Amino acid sequence: DAKTTQPPSMDCAEGRAANLPCNHSTISGNEYVYWYRQIHSQGPQYIIHGLKNNETNEMASLIITEDRKSSTLILPHATLRDTAVYYCIVRVWESGTYKYIFGTGTRLKVLA
Amino acid sequence: DSGVTQTPKHLITATGQRVTLRCSPRSGDLSVYWYQQSLDQGLQFLIQYYNGEERAKGNILERFSAQQFPDLHSELNLSSLELGDSALYFCASSDGAGDNEQFFGPGTRLTVL
Numbered sequence: 001d002a003k004t005t006q007p008p009s010m011d012c013a014e015g016r017a018a019n020l021p022c023n024h025s026t027i028s029g030n031e032y033v034y035w036y037r038q039i040h041s042q043g044p045q046y047i048i049h050g051l052k053n054n055e056t057n058e059m060a061s062l063i064i065t066e067d068r069k070s071s072t073l074i075l076p077h078a079t080l081r082d083t084a085v086y087y088c089i090v091r092v093w094e095s096g097t098y099k100y101i102f103g104t105g106t107r108l109k110v111l112a
Numbered sequence: 113d114s115g116v117t118q119t120p121k122h123l124i125t126a127t128g129q130r131v132t133l134r135c136s137p138r139s140g141d142l143s144v145y146w147y148q149q150s151l152d153q154g155l156q157f158l159i160q161y162y163n164g165e166e167r168a169k170g171n172i173l174e175r176f177s178a179q180q181f182p183d184l185h186s187e188l189n190l191s192s193l194e195l196g197d198s199a200l201y202f203c204a205s206s207d208g209a210g211d212n213e214q215f216f217g218p219g220t221r222l223t224v225l
Binding site for chain 2: 044
């Protein structure tokens, strides 16, 4: 079964880059990697997604290794409002259907 | 505000009962997704509908079922409720069939006593 692995928690100083890793060694070549974050118990918020190439948007950058076994979400200049739980998610084809597999999340704490 | 609405916000019921959670997607979105977030299991994908048809399926229990209606709103039915079904249930929507950004609603908190 597909799986994603994330460190349970990380700290980052305000203004510095936050680099959040995710291991997804079982995904295949056409399966996407998504990142969402959740603040308290609010609905998760989309950050970015990618397939093979690195991606960047106004919120973050996503670096996917060439073998696609892992990825890193980069928040270039973390602020206090970036304190949240960050989820790495893969969309896989398994047992005849698509599934979204969530990691257990990384609790990022941005420190003043 | 994501544009996705969920009702009710809170629901308290007893074991063995049946409840229905409702979701209205953002205007124009054709896909609806259901997720469960409990303390011990984290966030889990349940099921996705795209324009009325089941598109993706996670580890949804047989006691749970969902459907998407012609006006694109969706309902998640939970029956024979157990204490372990207590959780936050999120609905999300997207304009495509599954590769796109999903917009999450505020969730329904279900408490089974």
